[in-house]
Amino acid sequence: MSLRTIITAKNLSVAYTNRTIWSDANFEISSGKFIAVLGPNGAGKTTLFRLLLGLIPYTSGELSILGGKPKRGNPRVGYVPQRHTIDRDTAIEALEMVRIGLSGNRWGVSLSPEKERQMALESLRIVGAEELAHRPLGKLSGGELQRVFLAEALVSKPDLLLLDEPLANLDIRREKNLIQLASEIVKSQGVTVLLIAHNINPLLPVLDSVMYIVEGKITTGTPNKIFTSEALTKLYGTPIEVLRDSQGRVAVLGIEEELHHHE
């Protein structure tokens, strides 16, 4: 699969109610990449997503996404927000939720429900959740719901997938499964995944690059470049240690504590 640039930001700045969130961001993101977006709460990670979705304007600079300006409703950008509230009483099945992601933005009543159901089922298959298709949403676990939302985001065949803290509230095993799944989607669908996370460690084996948003600046690079004690200490302005074990696995110490102070 040939790589092409799908997001280009030049001197990009964004503000929320006159307060600058981050500024002068420069980055390029190519297709088929798995990228983690990290940074303390309130640093502007979700703001970056809302910008890419065309939900908020940027204050200065340039932003090109999939060859155009960001625009709301672009079917080539899939989105899984942080909080979904699902009624525990609802008997609506998972397939219907995925289906609404396909045609929910069109007026009127669907004239081809069977075709839509097939496409929704295909999307559930991609996330390995075929067996959930006819289960009521209210009866699904957090991890199962995440898969359904992922399928809902994938059903419009996006080139870019924005996942806002999909790992929150998952236990270690489900966290690992979801990361594995996201990584497989990147490879099999050629989608670029931007994933907001707090804990970098479980993501390290599959990441192509990392975006760090700290103190109003965005730094992008490969995990090897970003994950040095010097680079992180400089970014956070507080001592952070990066350890590598005999198999080259990385552990970052200091960040999680830092992050939890903000929660």
Next chain:
Amino acid sequence: MNNPSFSFNIWNDFIHMLGYDFMLHAFCAGTIVAIVAGIIGYFVVIRRSSFAAHALSHIGFTGAAGSVLLGLSPLSGLLTFTVGGGIFMATLDRESENRDVQVGTVLAFLLGLGVLFISLYSGYATEAYSLLFGEILGISSQNVFITLIAGILILCVTAIIYRPLLFTSLDQDVAEARGVPVRMINIIFMILLAAAVSISVQVVGVLLIFALLVTPAAIAQYIARSPMQGIGLSVAISLLVTWFGLFISFYQPYPVSFFITAAVFALYIFVRIIHAIKA
């Protein structure tokens, strides 16, 4: 046709009933209202907007009392106040934790105003009673006609915005990102709800609005696997209980609204018990 008596031949009884104008009107209006309330109610339940339905019906009470005082038809005041209230509520911030408090505060004031209007009106008791508890058996042919027009309009608009409304109701953040005009959809829905509340008040009154606008849909939501199925079931339940209520009330001197609310409550309890046993 002097002494109506139950003959166990339900179809014949039914035909006999429709020979009376007031029963024919009641069945026509009741049917339209049940269909509209079943559909709109489903969205009320999946959006968790039942407080809005409750609030709108009470706001409608003041509007109706005001127009009675001015010598106008209660339905016109109901529609004006509920639509106004609906638009106001749609513009309040969905995330705001104080939203219910804000709405409740305005509501209490408006209800107080309603009480004042009713007391200023000489026909105090009967008018207040029918607004609060519904008086479907007294519905005029003109009101049946208005109900029909309102019902058709509500159904048409709902059909047009069906998918964006469903998307917004189930998954507002994603719907917004996918380009659904969620703000506009929310406002349109509140207007639809306002109109549905207004015509439903004729059947069950402002205090019993839940019986038609929430409970049938809540039952449907327990069972239905898809939104279309849910809407179908919700309509079926509200039709069933409305017809049941009208049918019984032909033979009994007690209020229609009682039979409707009792039937829907029994059904609700039944479904919940079945649900609990299965779980």
